Amino acid sequence: MSEHGTWQPHEITPRSAGCAATVDGLVEHLREVDLTALLTAEKALVFRGFGVEPGALDPVMDMVLPNRLAYVHGNSPRTKVGRNVYTSTEYPAPYTISMHNELSYAAHWPARLLFYCQIAAATGGATPVVDAQLWLESLDPEVRAAFAGGVCYQQNLHDGLGLGKSWQQTFETEDRAEVEAFLDGTGANWKWTADGLRVSQVRPATTRHPVTGVEVWFNQSDQWHPAALDDEVARVMTQVMSQDELPQSVTFADGSPIPDEYVFQVRDRGLDAAIDVDWRVGDLLLIDNVLVAHGRRPYTGSRRILVAMSD
Template structure:
């Protein structure tokens, strides 16, 4: 089995190529490497691509068991997804014509997964790459003015409806219809919340950066651009402004003290993130493992049918 260093002169994911042994060959390789060896390699390389093993939907479970043991539910997630198995989800169901900007999964939450595994069951006919981005490079790419503005943290606001409205319901977001369970989760998350006649309002203040627990690297680690109206695009933003005030949006964001975030800051965060990213162009059967702190990810627009699944772990 070969390991392939992709690219020259710039960071790229570490690729392990199949040698015709199929999925059992990948499982054997992971067993030989062992959990600590895998953890060390992932920390060093930040992303690992497993290609050429022909992993089928029926054979993905033993692979996931080694890459993301103790898989996590997508509780408090804001992306539209479908649960297809035991804590295995569609990667996103956001309309395929749109780019999804760079982000770290659940970086707005009190706790987040440390690893993500993506499995390409079917590649799109055109486009649909998953761009990945070194969070330290993203932080360094931003103007000092932007970094300084976010130094005090970010205030996230969610308005989660009770079954009818814009965005996700609180039941879908927390994967339960038990209000007591939701309140306990939010209490442990050090969030503020308020029940209303139409649903649930959640407010959280989180830092804009974090440090990797092993390497100590400081990375840009938030979803301010995805929660800000300027990140929606002119058309979608205008439609929401026509019917709601910003604080009534399904999700909204300000600086920690409530100061509005200038559109220009959001546009810079989005553009510099996407410009610095490296695309993983999918082939059917590919598996991608990323360190969710060291690397952000996104999605390029696509045409045709694309099915990429994702599983998360804090191991």
């Protein structure tokens, strides 16, 4: 393990920032710091103790997310609750969401993600975060070499009735022409089918940060691979459907299968190296989406984490 194994998100409180324990105090502090430099250096920032209410989120988001993005071409189920503000992935509470960089399977991804805790879980529900360079370094050389050529993601998006997300939900439009124009700009292969839309796209398994140049693990092969599906519905799907029929699947870029044991190693080492951010109501977490991957621990009770993203 490299020296990055001691990495932790950087916590900012009213005391450490020397400002009032209010939203206005946080906004004033953000005006005074070079947030881009700070986030690049620290990779993830946790803001605690500022008493941020849901109705006061916009001024904070305007400071930390220069260009709030829509969750277009996103594959996880979530609900839009404001101006490009969404619930975090609506996946059943008993299950872990493994580590991933948001939209790393897409042609374009957000540079930053901001999470906000509106309702904290009764137990569990932490957001684990991992240094994506450390994650890459933790993988066996054999696995890293196997992924060097990249991966191919495939989606089957139904037309309003079926498993997984519809193409209308995925692209936030009812207009096929808009979808076609978007996909043509991504280099993806796509075709309309009797049931909806099939999309396939080859992407690299790693990327480099635009400022630091550091290479990081940057793909979602473990989340798209049938072997890693851990809820009952997903298990049944893999038994009754071929891989080409699944809502989403992944192979190596040349179409050859990714061994199950590679997928398990990627998933487990990312989770093992992760640091849990435990939530209190009003907390915010800002991450560099290339330098840091995130996930979700299982939980009990109600939990509502909102998320927004920016380029």
